[in-house]
Amino acid sequence: MKATLSLRQLALRLTLFTRANCSLCDDAKAVLERTRNTRRFEYTEIDVMVTGYDKWKALYEFDTPVVHVDQAQELKEGASQGEGTTAQAKKLMHRFTEAQLRATMDEVEHNKAIVR
DSSP states (O other), rough: OOHHHHHHTTTTTEEEEEEETTTHHHHHHHHHHHHTOOOOOOEEEETTTTTTOOOHHHHHHTTTEEEEEEEEEGTTTTOOTTTSOOOOSEEESSOOOOOHHHHHHHHHHHHHHOOO
């Protein structure tokens, strides 16, 4: 049985790495919100400056915003926030458009289909 469009769309998780007082982060959130109107996905937002996210702070303190696009089923069961993605995820950084985000999501979904 083939997955329906809505099931395929739920197969993605997007993680936004952000920080306070970041206008580019606000722009990225707006792009994600507009994309969410046409595509469904799991969403997590992580402030890299919050205690406990040292791994992500080391990677992205000066690079926010960063969006990780992962296949949701590859994520660990019961993973806490921030553990549901890896540094190897497909990424968009700083400035990106809805079209670029959708293309990245399509690429991750397509790679999933090839692996199966």
